Amino acid sequence: METTLIILKPDALQRGLMGRIIGRFEDKGLQIVGCKMMRITPELAAVHYESHRGKPFYDGLVRFMTSSPVLVMAVRGVGAIAISRNMMGATFGSKADPGSIRGDFGVSNSFNLIHGSDSPEAAQRELKLFFTDGEVHTVDRAIEGWVYDLSGQEPE
Numbered sequence: 001m002e003t004t005l006i007i008l009k010p011d012a013l014q015r016g017l018m019g020r021i022i023g024r025f026e027d028k029g030l031q032i033v034g035c036k037m038m039r040i041t042p043e044l045a046a047v048h049y050e051s052h053r054g055k056p057f058y059d060g061l062v063r064f065m066t067s068s069p070v071l072v073m074a075v076r077g078v079g080a081i082a083i084s085r086n087m088m089g090a091t092f093g094s095k096a097d098p099g100s101i102r103g104d105f106g107v108s109n110s111f112n113l114i115h116g117s118d119s120p121e122a123a124q125r126e127l128k129l130f131f132t133d134g135e136v137h138t139v140d141r142a143i144e145g146w147v148y149d150l151s152g153q154e155p156e
Helices: 010-014 018-028 042-048 058-065 080-088 101-105 120-130
Strands: 002-008 031-038 070-077 114-116
Touching (some): 002 018, 002 120, 010 018, 010 070, 018 031, 018 070, 018 080, 018 101, 042 058, 042 120, 070 080
Antiparallel strands (some): 002 114, 031 070
């Protein structure tokens, strides 16, 4: 099982898309194991997006991410990182395939609705930025056997 960070960005919140987006993760069979609404501070945005510092879009990105509350989620499942990234679609809404979150709800190349960790290492780092000990839970779901084939050694 992997756990990944998902952020529903200010545009998703302001447009009233949170429930529809959360539903897609749950419909897929992924589990929300942590969730909170918060306002990202400029300091937290600077740490989260440190790899983009110095790039032409950095200042606008920090302004955007701090402009309104966001919803941060810890999402868990087998292959959760790759599955979530696929569900999100291409970075720019104008280029994202229909059926993806960005493809269905976005057209902007600046406001792209959602962030998801891009690797296990990034997920581990990012989850620690947004969740404290005890805020990401282990939840035994009765439906696991209907989401994953549990007949072998590993869920698939």
